[in-house]
Amino acid sequence: MRYYIVDDDSASRMMLKKIIVDGELGLVIGEAENGEKSIAPILSTLPDIVLIDFLMPDLDGIETIEKLKSQGFEGQFIMISQIVNKEMVGEAYKKGIEFFIHKPINKVEVQTILQKTAEQYRLRDSLLTIKESLASFTTAKPALKKQNVGEIVRTKLSDMGIMSEVGSNDLKEIIEMLVYKNNEPNTFPPLIDIYESLAKRQNAEDIKKEMKAIEQRLRRTILAAIQHIATIGSIDYTSREFEHYAPRYFEYQEIRKLMIEVGENRLNSSKIKVNIKKFIQVLYLEVLESYKNI
Amino acid sequence: MRYYIVDDDSASRMMLKKIIVDGELGLVIGEAENGEKSIAPILSTLPDIVLIDFLMPDLDGIETIEKLKSQGFEGQFIMISQIVNKEMVGEAYKKGIEFFIHKPINKVEVQTILQKTAEQYRLRDSLLTIKESLASFTTAKPALKKQNVGEIVRTKLSDMGIMSEVGSNDLKEIIEMLVYKNNEPNTFPPLIDIYESLAKRQNAEDIKKEMKAIEQRLRRTILAAIQHIATIGSIDYTSREFEHYAPRYFEYQEIRKLMIEVGENRLNSSKIKVNIKKFIQVLYLEVLESYKNI
DNA sequence: AGGTTTGTAGGATTTAGTAGGATTTCGTAA
DNA sequence: TTACGAAATCCTACTAAATCCTACAAACCT
CATH class of the missing domain: 3.40.50.2300 (Response regulator)
Structure with missing residues (x-):
């Protein structure tokens, strides 16, 4: 309790x-x-x-x-x-x-x-x-355990192996804000606006600085997720996590590039493009989807 | 009535x-x-x-x-x-x-x-x-027994094969402290602070030395866990323990590196990165998750 | 004694925040 | 369609602090 x-x-x-x-x-x-x-x-x-x-x-x-x-x-x-x-x-x-x-x-x-x-x-x-x-037995639809938004997000981040990254909490809060406050689910606000409301929500003293910090935290967190997913893929590209997250959340070329590098055991050589917007948008839509079905 | x-x-x-x-x-x-x-x-x-x-x-x-x-x-x-x-x-x-x-x-x-x-x-x-x-048709009843924090931690540590390591007790105490005393579950204190309160709790004479000792115990315990999980993975990467712990608690690249080495039968060659922070944080969040359902 | 585990100490590496700049995107006009 | 410019997004580089690592000493087994 x-x-x-x-x-x-x-x-x-x-x-x-x-x-x-x-x-x-x-x-x-x-x-x-x-x-x-x-x-x-x-x-x-x-x-x-x-x-x-x-x-x-x-x-x-x-x-x-x-x-x-x-x-x-x-x-x-x-x-x-x-x-x-x-x-x-x-x-x-x-x-x-x-x-x-x-x-x-x-x-x-x-x-x-x-x-x-x-x-x-x-x-x-x-x-x-x-x-x-x-x-649900009579309607043949599987019963879903009810979860709140935070829990749904955490499950996904945990799948991507970034539960403990500093930016994970930012991600959780961002999705919560979007789900609870965004009135039109078809529109997606610019990242800057998201950073700004998050900074305000966190009662930051210097909003601008905090926005910058948030951006970097997100970038690094998502980069960690990319590397994690690529590593999973190089061990077993039929795994559920890889199949689900790799194509949806990231730029597939980047994942492929990384997988090849991981396979050849040369790490952190080339630079990887991090698409923050895509990641957050997909995460938001997926969370919304499973939240609505509850 | x-x-x-x-x-x-x-x-x-x-x-x-x-x-x-x-x-x-x-x-x-x-x-x-x-x-x-x-x-x-x-x-x-x-x-x-x-x-x-x-x-x-x-x-x-x-x-x-x-x-x-x-x-x-x-x-x-x-x-x-x-x-x-x-x-x-x-x-x-x-x-x-x-x-x-x-x-x-x-x-x-x-x-x-x-x-x-x-x-x-x-x-x-x-x-x-x-x-x-x-x-009438289920023979063995699962008996959802009420668990306390210590028991939940112990289950996970024994899954990872490190129940008998010296650092396991430190881990247990750390998680207990975090669960019971951390007021804001969204924040995670720096490891140094955790080491310090644990050292104080253990009534150590020289707090600084004890902090260093704690750090080493944790490092060695977590390293043992990595090796254990990697060994499981190199035999069967679809096993429950591997699928759950490998991607969440550790740096997946490190696990991969170890798995390859284990597969080729050359042991303890390269050095493995131990991410103490990630391990403790994930353990804490997972324990929190299952504890709040009590 | 010989080997293993645990503690100690100092140094190396990584991370998070900060700031400025580079690149990409997107609407608009040519 | 192409070109342009502003806005949005993404990236690099630096510093201090946090975290991690190595290596040796001490203690603890058999």
Whole structure:
């Protein structure tokens, strides 16, 4: 389970985190000190469960939940607060929270409730999977496991052996931005615009410098992918990865050139052309395709 | 659902009853004003869910639950009380109650929680049925066992044939540290920082020396992994281990170089590049992926 | 003792960011 | 169709920091 904590009291956040880690209940993938600051990261990381305080400056718990739901967030909420007014507890339940825990925090209580919520989540998920595979059994269409955009991208990058390259995270974020924000899937914005919005999203101080850095990271990452795919091809050009990625993502001449060089054991001799645009565009289209089919 | 209510306050009993009837949540099959008087009827009518007050004369809520469980009653308990002392809430959860609801009673809250409990009950039941019907034709059941981070790492390291290397323990500890402490899963700290925190964690006397030692242990361990995977590959490059680990964890060119050498039976001739960073980063991301599904 | 593994130390190489420039692309006009 | 120019895209080169490597010493087996 992946948790996100929203609470203006840092001591509470610490305690909750400790309870989750100690109880091996899952991962805390982020935290924020008020509703306003939590919106963007929650929408981009999509935690399974959000632990949220009721009383917070700027945006209170209920408003935050409303906002997240209106943006399509489907995770579960557990509210943790010291409210005594029972009307508000009722309100919170009406908004669809899973449970309301009263402060002060009690370790056993929180652990039990989180375990229960997680169990419920898994139970529902299992039943859903069964239901879907039964449905696809009748329509003869293979059932796909649901994934978010980040996961789809990561799978592909991992196939290309560049999961750990610095630029991989840039690629992931770029595709996320494109999938979530690009209204017309048939158009593709210029790379400069993409670099610029990514730089802004990363809160870079000097946007221009960051754009340059992004470009170089991407170039080097994609170059690594080319070399990797070419090496795969020189061992076994019938492999799934080679057949899929080599012709789609890269300039085929470049791959061929590299394969010949690899075969003759002379490395990094000639220069290779890196087509960043083609790579990102293909990646985007493929991700979009499999995302839509979910 | 069949409910039984135990509460010394008749007004509370009335309200709960009304909530259950109004919300069409099920049937109230009996009630009692204290623990003592409830034991016999509960054991004879076996309700699915018992709503029980904490503070009651004669026999309090927790004692009643203990007594019923010791007599073999397997229904679920929901405690409803106006207790403020959080220790007692913890105690109640330890005794195995499903939920603790704070008085005064709020209609929406009680309804939501009863619905949830009922849903959980039905979900478990459905899954149990499915599992049993599946068991009739699957002999060996895979038993999706809950794993902790250490176990996931160990599985992968043993796939790569380096379980007994000295550096394996370092690897395990590094991944544990990263999974539990890294707040932003998208970023990856520099290796130097990782070495440093690991050295500190191991209470080394001379941190700098220990960092150097860690680095060498890791290098040698990963080199062993490369050689192991290359050997597998030179025998059968379609094997599961080779296909998975070779392209993701290592520089594929290096694997290729080694495979050719192994094939020609000339050993340890050329030097192999060891990419520690890539290895750890991929290991971390993969562990994270499988851990969050817990 | 003889061989193997582990630790130590310093140096070599690679990588990521930065900046400027070269090349390619694409619409438009000749 | 060809030529042109601006914009977009791609490439090279440099530096500091991170990462990787070699080689020898020490410790640990048998």
